[in-house]
Amino acid sequence: MRRLFIACDFDGTITARDTLHVIVETYGERRLWDEIEPRLRRGEITIEEAMQTEFASVRATADEVRQLVLRDAPVRPGFAEFVRWAEDSGHEVLVISSGFRSVIDAVLRESGLGHLDVRANDAAFTPTGATIVWSERGEVCLTCDRRCKRHDLRTRMHHDDTLVYVGDGISDRCASLMADRVYARAGLADYLDEQGAPHVVFGDFGDVLTDLRATVGQVDGG
Numbered sequence: 001m002r003r004l005f006i007a008c009d010f011d012g013t014i015t016a017r018d019t020l021h022v023i024v025e026t027y028g029e030r031r032l033w034d035e036i037e038p039r040l041r042r043g044e045i046t047i048e049e050a051m052q053t054e055f056a057s058v059r060a061t062a063d064e065v066r067q068l069v070l071r072d073a074p075v076r077p078g079f080a081e082f083v084r085w086a087e088d089s090g091h092e093v094l095v096i097s098s099g100f101r102s103v104i105d106a107v108l109r110e111s112g113l114g115h116l117d118v119r120a121n122d123a124a125f126t127p128t129g130a131t132i133v134w135s136e137r138g139e140v141c142l143t144c145d146r147r148c149k150r151h152d153l154r155t156r157m158h159h160d161d162t163l164v165y166v167g168d169g170i171s172d173r174c175a176s177l178m179a180d181r182v183y184a185r186a187g188l189a190d191y192l193d194e195q196g197a198p199h200v201v202f203g204d205f206g207d208v209l210t211d212l213r214a215t216v217g218q219v220d221g222g
């Protein structure tokens with residue numbers, strides 16, 4: 001069997017709720033997003049600028065943020081079992097996120113998955129506002145004209161790996177179109193429908209595991 005490289009988004013994919021939303025709802029200024037969002041849509045500011053503006057309003061310590069997400073952004077059912085199956089089968093799992101490493105590590109550790117490889121940004125949380133620490137995302141992607149998750153995939157995958165992508169959101173769009181098999185939900189599933197791109201809609205990781213197990217002999221990179 002060919003080795004699978006399984007790239008998995010974090011917020012809204014591994015977790016049932018987006019941790020960034022949970023953090024802003026509790027410790028930030030929610031109405032700020034209503035001002036930022038139209039400017040973002042008009043292309044006046046980048047997503048990075050929008051996120052930084054919003055997180056500057058988040059007033060909490062790193063410990064408060066960790067406790068909040070552990071309570072309010074639980075891991076989607078079946079994820080730990082899915083990872084165990086993948087690792088026992090010799091496949092590789094990479095968590096690839098536009099969110100924050102310290103938050104992601106805390107959530108994964110709680111599920112006994114602190115060893116997982118994570119590519120993400122980070123944030124320095126303080127009682128007077130948070131600062132985002134951006135990861136190195138390489139050159140602007142020729143496909144989507146942004147710095148996107150394809151960069152992390154290219155630098156991590158072996159050339160003959162079969163790519164499986166699991167995701168839910170805008171930041172997964174471009175990278176998922178590289179994959180040999182895509183598991184999608186929410187906005188990503190809608191987008192792939194519009195694009196006519198094949199994907200499997202999932203509810204939890206039990207669905208992904210069942211489907212992947214059944215098709216793993218047929219999924220083949222090209």
Ligand SMILES: [Mg+2]
Binds near residue numbers: 011013169
């Ligand atoms: Mg997501």
Ligand SMILES: [Zn+2]
Binds near residue numbers: 141146147148150
């Ligand atoms: Zn791209």
